[in-house]
Amino acid sequence: MHDLRWIRENPDAFDRGLVxxxxxxxxxxxxxxxxxxxxxxxxxxxxxxxxxRLSREIGxxxxxxxxxxxxxxxxxGRKQAETATAAKAAELRQQIDELVATLxxxxxxDVPDGPDESANKEIRRHGEPPRFNFDPLxxxxxxxxxxxxxxxxxxxxSGSRFVVLxxxxxxxxxxxxxxxxxxxxxxxxxxxxxxxxxxxxxxxFGTGQLPKQAEDMFRTTDDTGGLWLIPTSEVPLTNxxxxxxxxEAALPLRFTAWTPCFRSxxxxxxxxxxxxxxxxxxxxxxxxxxxxxxxxxxEHERMTGCAEEVLKRLGLPYRVMLLSTGDMGFxxxxxxxxxxxxxxxxxxxxxxxxxxCGAFQAQRMKARYRxxxxxxxxxxxxxxxxxxxxxxxxxxxxxxxxxxxGTVAIPExxxxxxxGQQVIAGNG
RNA sequence: GGAGGGGUGGCCGAGUGGUUGAAGGCGCACGCCUGGAGAGCGUGUAUACGGGCAACCGUAUCGCGGGUUCGAAUCCCGCUCCCUCCGCCA
Numbered sequence: 001m002h003d004l005r006w007i008r009e010n011p012d013a014f015d016r017g018l019v020x021x022x023x024x025x026x027x028x029x030x031x032x033x034x035x036x037x038x039x040x041x042x043x044x045x046x047x048x049x050x051x052x053r054l055s056r057e058i059g060x061x062x063x064x065x066x067x068x069x070x071x072x073x074x075x076x077g078r079k080q081a082e083t084a085t086a087a088k089a090a091e092l093r094q095q096i097d098e099l100v101a102t103l104x105x106x107x108x109x110d111v112p113d114g115p116d117e118s119a120n121k122e123i124r125r126h127g128e129p130p131r132f133n134f135d136p137l138x139x140x141x142x143x144x145x146x147x148x149x150x151x152x153x154x155x156x157x158s159g160s161r162f163v164v165l166x167x168x169x170x171x172x173x174x175x176x177x178x179x180x181x182x183x184x185x186x187x188x189x190x191x192x193x194x195x196x197x198x199x200x201x202x203x204x205f206g207t208g209q210l211p212k213q214a215e216d217m218f219r220t221t222d223d224t225g226g227l228w229l230i231p232t233s234e235v236p237l238t239n240x241x242x243x244x245x246x247x248e249a250a251l252p253l254r255f256t257a258w259t260p261c262f263r264s265x266x267x268x269x270x271x272x273x274x275x276x277x278x279x280x281x282x283x284x285x286x287x288x289x290x291x292x293x294x295x296x297x298x299e300h301e302r303m304t305g306c307a308e309e310v311l312k313r314l315g316l317p318y319r320v321m322l323l324s325t326g327d328m329g330f331x332x333x334x335x336x337x338x339x340x341x342x343x344x345x346x347x348x349x350x351x352x353x354x355x356x357c358g359a360f361q362a363q364r365m366k367a368r369y370r371x372x373x374x375x376x377x378x379x380x381x382x383x384x385x386x387x388x389x390x391x392x393x394x395x396x397x398x399x400x401x402x403x404x405x406g407t408v409a410i411p412e413x414x415x416x417x418x419x420g421q422q423v424i425a426g427n428g
Numbered sequence: 429g430g431a432g433g434g435g436u437g438g439c440c441g442a443g444u445g446g447u448u449g450a451a452g453g454c455g456c457a458c459g460c461c462u463g464g465a466g467a468g469c470g471u472g473u474a475u476a477c478g479g480g481c482a483a484c485c486g487u488a489u490c491g492c493g494g495g496u497u498c499g500a501a502u503c504c505c506g507c508u509c510c511c512u513c514c515g516c517c518a
Contacts, residue, residue: 041478045487052487055499059446068498075498093477245438245475366476377475 001364002100003379004034017106020113020325026103033096040089047082051075101205102212105360108334112324119324120337126308127317129341130400137406138344139398140275143169145406146426149276160273161265161280168424169394172410173283175417176393177258180285180310184387188306190256190287195236197259198227203239206365208331208357215266218280229262234384237288242365246290246380248372252299253290256387258283275395277349282391289383292369293359296381300356304336307352307387313413316396317341319348333358338388340396351392354385 007014011027018025054075058068107113112121143149148169154162165173184190198220204210209217209231218229230236237255246253260283272278287306291299304320311318323335332355339348362368362379369380401409408424415422 038478041487045478048488049486051498055497056447058498062446072498079498368475 001360002103002106003359003363004030004096004100007031007100008034014106018103020107020111021104021328022115022326023103026099030096030099033092033099037089037092037096040085040092044082044086044089047078047085051078051082101364104328104330105208105333105357107325107328108356108358110322111328111334112322113326114324115326117324117327120327121322121324123320123322123336125317125319126312127315127341129317130343132343132402132404134404136343136399136402138275139342139395142398142402142406142408143276146408146424148424148426158280161278163276163279168418168421171418172394172397172414172424173390175414176390176397177283177285178417179313179414180387180390181256181258183310183313184256184285184287184306188254188309190254190306193233193237193240193255193257195230195233195240195257195259197230197236197262199230199235199239200227202365203235203242204228206239206242207235207361208329208364209235212330216264218262218264230259231263232261232284232384232386233257233259233286234288237286238290238361238382238384239365240288241290241362241367241380241382244367245377246367246369248292248369251290251292251369251380252295255288255290256285258285258390276391277395279391282389284389284391285387287354287383287385287387290367291381291383292371293378293381296356296358296383299381299383300334300336300354303383303385303387304338304354307338307354307385310388310393311338311340311351314393314397314411315413316393316400316411318351329353329355331355331357331360333360336385338386340392341400342396343399343402349392351396352386352388355383357382357384 002014007027007030011031015025015027054071058071058075061068061071112119114120137145140149140151143165144151146169148166150164150166154164157164181192185192201210204217209228213231217231220227220229228235236259237257240255241253260281262281263279265278265280268278276282287303289296289299289303308318308320318338318340321337321339323332323337328335335353335355337350338352338354340351341347342349358381359379361382367380367382368377370377397411397414398408401411403409407426410418410422410424
């Protein structure tokens with residue numbers, strides 16, 4: 001959510017940000033309603049001040065035993081006009097809020113302009129794509145040949161975009177997640193969280209998936225009014241600080257969680273239909289940081305580094321992309337995607353997305369901190385990143401470490417989590 | 429699922445219609461006191477919005493939303509969350 005006062009003071013910068021996002025300028029429209037609202041607001045408040053004063057006088061007169069008829073006459077009729085003014089003001093304010101709530105965060109200055117992912121900028125690469133003396137197979141073929149990845153049965157249970165993993169691959173999912181959690185908690189100072197997977201409207205509004213991306217999520221329909229299945233644990237982790245006023249000394253907060261994620265993939269019909277690239281349900285280790293405003297840029301680099309370290313230790317080749325204005329998510333002001341090499345697709349595919357949301361989410365969820373020394377409060381900055389998506393990590397391992405005989409080597413870093421197993425050879 | 433109880437400031441805790449944004453206590457900050465510390469004393473200590481260059485002024489907020497009233501933390505209605513007991517249950 002954008003700070004209305006900031007828009008008032010910086011209407012041009014606001015519009016420039018929207019235009020860079022490929023959206024029309026809106027400042028003039030917003031500020032016109034804002035001017036009208038403020039006029040009515042002031043009017044209503046002044047009227048109320050008068051009425052409050054008269055009411056106090058009535059109380060005082062009554063306690064002295066004096067007549068109050070004259071005072072009652074003065075206050076009479078006042079209420080109606082005031083209520084109408086206040087109602088109109090509230091209506092305008094709601095109009096502003098609803099309009100502003102649909103506008104995405106503004107891109108940071110160093111974000112490249114562009115209509116889509118074609119304008120993304122490669123920042124760096126790490127590792128060399130492996131060379132094979134045979135044609136590398138896609139992960140789903142390897143998994144099915146090993147008898148450890150079952151799409152038909154998953155479809156029978158749940159339809160398309162689901163998978164059943166068995167034996168060593170089921171264990172591999174757990175191993176990957178544990179390895180990531182241990183790294184982030186043990187070496188990078190993140191606190192492990194086990195959050196709810198079902199959340200209310202306010203939480204999803206806070207991180208910005210509502211109101212615009214409702215169709216990308218699943219919602220329960222129980223009689224309590226319905227809850228959203230989290231599309232990412234960014235939602236519960238970030239909303240941990242919703243509505244709070246934090247001590248400056250408590251920052252930064254760093255949270256990590258291993259959770260399932262649920263996405264309807266409504267807009268992705270026909271894309272990535274083979275394999276486990278795009279599932280309705282996948283698991284992910286998420287990283288979330290809550291920082292002071294002046295620290296979020298450095299934290300963004302740090303967080304991206306934490307996610308990269310996972311790929312480095314697994315020996316997976318990847319590149320870091322700085323997303324363009326056209327490819328960034330709603331709440332982000334700047335995003336790095338980590339893309340891992342997938343031999344069968346002969347390309348890099350997204351495996352992590354690390355975003356600095358600045359004050360955008362904080363303002364939506366009213367999360368602030370009290371700067372020590374200074375007065376008042378200011379919104380925290382929030383960041384989130386995958387560290388990493390488990391399913392896609394598994395895909396990358398299977399494809400990059402496949403061998404001519406159809407078996408898959410387990411990266412050394414994961415072997416302790418696989419009971420010392422070094423190779424996945426099928427039948428568990 | 430059934431029955432009952434309760435949500436007041438950073439915390440505890442008063443308060444059933446009239447200077448109550450809210451007593452009192454704790455905590456915290458600053459000052460005084462002290463050789464220093466403690467005790468003691470004094471002052472201060474919410475958030476949001478509007479107006480103002482500012483000092484400051486105003487409005488709202490006692491779980492949330494609505495209603496009654498000249499006036500609501502206090503009365504009424506709806507919702508929500510928490511707690512206790514019973515039942516059920518991983």
